[in-house]
């Protein structure tokens with residue numbers, strides 16, 4: 001299979017803790033891939049090492065045929081691989097629309113001269129940026145909040161803003177770290193439709209999510225991490241039916257510990 005994103009033998013330790021340990025992940029173009037696992041399984045660390053925010057100790061990350069292991073996050077993003085954060089990071093002094101427009105600038109070909117001189121080309125690219133931002137605000141259902149400031153948004157809307165900002169960079173792959181966290185049922189359904197629409201436009205998605213039912217519904221294939229290792233990889237139905245996954249993810253002792261911890 002042709003891979004859009006290929007992760008091989010990826011390992012990253014923090015002291016004695018192997019946050020991820022020999023992890024492999026293959027994502028094809030147009031896939032929606034899921035990564036699930038209990039708290040502390042290494043999901044965010046996997047995203048951090050893929051997207052350049054944390055250097056792996058071992059292993060490689062190949063994106064569209066190029067080795068991007070240990071490349072700086074902005075260079076990886078400029079190539080078309082972006083990620084969202086578990087904790088949202090909007091620009092607080094900008095409106096929702098301005099936040100999304102700012103995202104479009106990552107890949108615009110302006111340069112210093114064009115920021116000083118308003119040429120027809122710059123005007124055109126600004127118009128295109130504004131149009132893209134408005135399209136993304138409509139796609140994510142944030143159009144009515146376009147002129148609001150992030151502090152006026154609820155948790156679910158902040159997550160949608162984070163996704164709109166990522167899409168504004170015109171990525172080919174987006175890594176989404178817990179996009180449904182804090183969303184209510186209506187917002188989750190909206191998110192689901194949004195992600196399917198985004199995929200249908202040709203964007204490849206990798207989703208880390210605690211809402212496993214959402215992952216099983218959305219994803220073409222699912223990787224289960226447990227204590228930093230790949231416990232299982234397969235189609236949603238196979239993963240769901242695996243007793244080892246049920247034990248790791250839904251196991252009685254852990255379920256109790258998790259509900260006590262949250």
Ligand SMILES: Nc1ncnc2c1ncn2[C@@H]1O[C@H](COP(=O)(O)OP(=O)(O)OP(=O)(O)O)[C@@H](O)[C@H]1O
Nearest residue numbers: 014017018019037038039040041042043044045046
């Ligand atoms: N910067 C860090 N310094 C030290 N330990 C870390 C660091 N980042 C992660 N870890 C440890 O690595 C392990 C994996 O953490 P990670 O955040 O990747 O898990 P996760 O699967 O994303 O968990 P959650 O579902 O709670 O978000 C945990 O034991 C965590 O404590």
Ligand SMILES: [Mg+2]
Nearest residue numbers: 043044045086
């Ligand atoms: Mg995490």
